[in-house]
Amino acid sequence: MNPANMSAMVLAAGLGTRMRPITDTLPKPLVTVAGRTLLDRSLDALEAVGVGRAVVNVHHLADQIVTHCASRVTPEIVISDEREELLDSAGGIVKSLPLLGDAPFFLLNADTFWIDRGEANLAALADAWDASRMDMLLMLVPVSDTTGHGTKTDFCRDADGRLDRARGNRQGFVYAGAAILDPGIFSDATATPHSLNLYFDRAIERGRLFGHVMDGHWITVGTPEAIGEAERAVERFGSQAS
Numbered sequence: 001m002n003p004a005n006m007s008a009m010v011l012a013a014g015l016g017t018r019m020r021p022i023t024d025t026l027p028k029p030l031v032t033v034a035g036r037t038l039l040d041r042s043l044d045a046l047e048a049v050g051v052g053r054a055v056v057n058v059h060h061l062a063d064q065i066v067t068h069c070a071s072r073v074t075p076e077i078v079i080s081d082e083r084e085e086l087l088d089s090a091g092g093i094v095k096s097l098p099l100l101g102d103a104p105f106f107l108l109n110a111d112t113f114w115i116d117r118g119e120a121n122l123a124a125l126a127d128a129w130d131a132s133r134m135d136m137l138l139m140l141v142p143v144s145d146t147t148g149h150g151t152k153t154d155f156c157r158d159a160d161g162r163l164d165r166a167r168g169n170r171q172g173f174v175y176a177g178a179a180i181l182d183p184g185i186f187s188d189a190t191a192t193p194h195s196l197n198l199y200f201d202r203a204i205e206r207g208r209l210f211g212h213v214m215d216g217h218w219i220t221v222g223t224p225e226a227i228g229e230a231e232r233a234v235e236r237f238g239s240q241a242s
Helices: 038-048 062-070 088-100 121-128 197-206 226-238
Strands: 007-011 053-058 076-081 105-109 112-116 136-141 155-157 163-165 174-181 209-213 216-220
Touching: 007 038, 007 088, 038 053, 038 062, 038 105, 038 112, 038 121, 053 062, 053 088, 062 076, 076 088, 088 197, 105 121, 112 174, 112 226, 121 136, 121 174, 121 209, 136 155, 136 197, 155 209, 163 197, 163 209, 174 216, 197 209, 216 226
Parallel strands: 007 053, 007 105, 053 076, 136 209
Antiparallel strands: 105 174, 112 216, 136 174, 155 163
C-alpha cells in the first residue's frame, strides 16, 4: 500500500498514571524526550511517509493536546473527543471509524516511538501489507532493540509472518505500538470501552494476525525516571540512523 493514500489513528487519550506526578498536569503524549514531544514523534513519523490525515483521540487533559495539535500543519489532524468517557484502545478506534474511512489505516500509540535505521519503518510496514491474508499487521521489535521495556515478549512469529501469543517465550517479539488495521474487523463493534487485545485474539484464531519486524530501535517511557534513559537512547541510536 502507498502510505500517502492511508489515514492514521493515534491513540493519545490514556491517563498515563505511571508517569505521575508529571501527568497530573501534563498529558503523557506531550512529555518531551530529547526536545520533541512523544505525540510529535508519532505525527512526524506519519508525515515522513506522506500520510495526510491523522485522527487523534483525547481524554485526559484533552485541551492541551487539542491546542498542541492545532499548531501543526501536516498531517491534517482531526480530534476524536473522549472527554465524556475513556473508551480504551478498541473503543476509541470504533468511535473514530467514520473519520478514518473504509480503507486499511495506520494505528500508532502516542506514548512510544522508534528510531529508523534505514527505510522508514512505516513505509516498510505498508509495503508488507497483504489484504488477502491479513486483518492486522503489527510492527514488531526484538527485545534486544528496545529501551525501557524489560524482557517480556508479546508475540511469536512463524516463517510466514503469522503471529501467536508469546506466552512467556523469550524468543518472541515486542509489539512496537504501530500497526495497519482493516476497519472491517470492527464491523460488529460498538464504541464502548474495550481493548484491542480482543481483536488480536480473533485475528489469531482466523490465522490473519501478521507481524513485520522493524529495522531500528524502539523506545518506551513508562515512568519519569525513564526519560533520561530514553534521551540517552535517542543520542546513541539516532547517531546510528542512516
